[in-house]
Amino acid sequence: MAPEAAPGQDESVTVDDLYRDLHAHPELSFEETRTAAIAAAELRAVGFDVIERLGITGVVGVLRNGSGATVMLRADMDALPVVEDTGLAYASTAPGVMHACGHDVHVACLIGAARELAATREHWAGTVVAVFQPAEEVGGGAQAMIDDGLYDRVPTPDVVLGQHVGPAPAGFVGAHSGAAFASADSLDITVPGRGGHGSRPETTVDPIVIAAAIVGRLQTIVSREIAPQDTAVVTVGRMSAGTKNNIIPESAELGLSIRAYSEEVRLRVLSAIERIVRAESAASGAPDPSIDLAESFPVTVNDRVATDRTMAAFRSEFGPEAVIDPGQVSGSEDVGLLATAANAPLVYWILGGAHPENYAAAATAGTIDRDVPSNHSPRFAPEPQPTLDRGVAALVTAAREWLAPAVPGS
Structure with a gap:
């Protein structure tokens, strides 16, 4: 019609x-x-x-x-x-x-x-x-x-x-x-590595391993960095990398959704995410990751x-x-x-x-x-x-x- x-x-x-x-x-x-x-x-x-x-x-x-x-x-x-x-x-x-x-x-x-x-x-x-x-x-x-x-x-x-x-x-x-x-922020994160053959991981910097470490560490933000009387949500809703089983890819991507009920908590969560993402990449000798704000609601x-x-x-x-x-x-x-x-x-x-x-x-x-x-x-x-x-x-x-x-x- x-x-x-x-x-x-x-x-x-x-x-x-x-x-x-x-x-x-x-x-x-x-x-x-x-x-x-x-x-x-x-x-x-x-x-x-x-x-x-x-x-x-x-x-x-x-x-x-x-x-x-x-x-x-x-x-x-x-x-x-x-x-x-x-x-x-x-x-x-x-x-x-x-x-x-x-x-x-x-x-x-x-x-x-x-x-x-x-x-x-x-x-x-x-x-x-x-x-x-x-x-x-x-x-x-x-x-x-x-x-x-x-x-x-x-x-x-x-x-x-x-x-x-x-x-x-x-x-x-x-x-x-x-x-x-709640406020809502959607983050698109690209974790770069160095790709190569799956049989020779020593020649690569595996972005999938880095991304997995990031996902695990992100779970500690709410449980260990936000006060019990405050509320926050950190969700990894998207994770993608690779094209074939025996290829270590050049990069991995994560999509995050963050919720909070105050600007103070929101900024604390966003700061913690950036710190964790950059630190995990640095710990693996990877290039600096990119963190882009896709959507934001107050x-x-x-x-x-x-x-x-x-x-x-x-x-x-x-x-x-x-x-x-x-x-x-x-x-x-x-x-x-x-x-x-x-x-x-x-x-x-x-x-x-x-x-x-x-x-x-x-x-x-x-x-x-x-x-x-x-x-x-x-x-x-x-x-x-x-x-x-x-x-x-x-x-x-x-x-x-x-x-x-x-x-x-x-």
């Missing part, structure tokens, strides 16, 4: 319809042209002023409705290079690409919230800025929009609001104050006062039993850059998307990690309802908490 024929041009297309369509047509980072066209058409249809192609494929809509706060609502749009294994009737039609992180839910919910806020302008005053951000998965989308003049072209927000669907039970929402999502920090205020509004609207503190999430986000660049508080919450009965059964059996697929799994499939309705309502409730009440007779 081409963008110009995509759903979202009139309100007869439900949020559920939009979600299923978006799920079936995922697009990778900075390639979200179809998704962006749907978002732009939807915003224009309900009266937003729209800017397209901001930060390559980003879309921003502005709805002005008198004096009051400026509230930014953000949804990310990109999918992942994952082969879907959900069995859904509306599964991905794009080979090797899947909405495995729920950004289709985010887009559909923000469209639903934009519709609701536009239809109820008599109940609030202020300005709503709806941001459909590209490329969250590679950590570049928020910064790309900022660098492309986001805050030169739209009002600076007084608060930035958003949500991320996850494997909590559908119908639940909640945010953690302070450091809420710690996502929820403003405590703003979060308390927004969660109080959620408890009032949904009932206290539906509002949770999910604790610190070890995944990462770039939404905080939008708030930092605006010098505005951030409130970013978790939206439950798991089938409630299935989640409860897994919790009773102690098998949540096995039986409730998490984000980035090829089996990740948020339950459309009540997830979508609650996601729309959460965005609208949060926005109205910050927007001014409408003045009677205005």
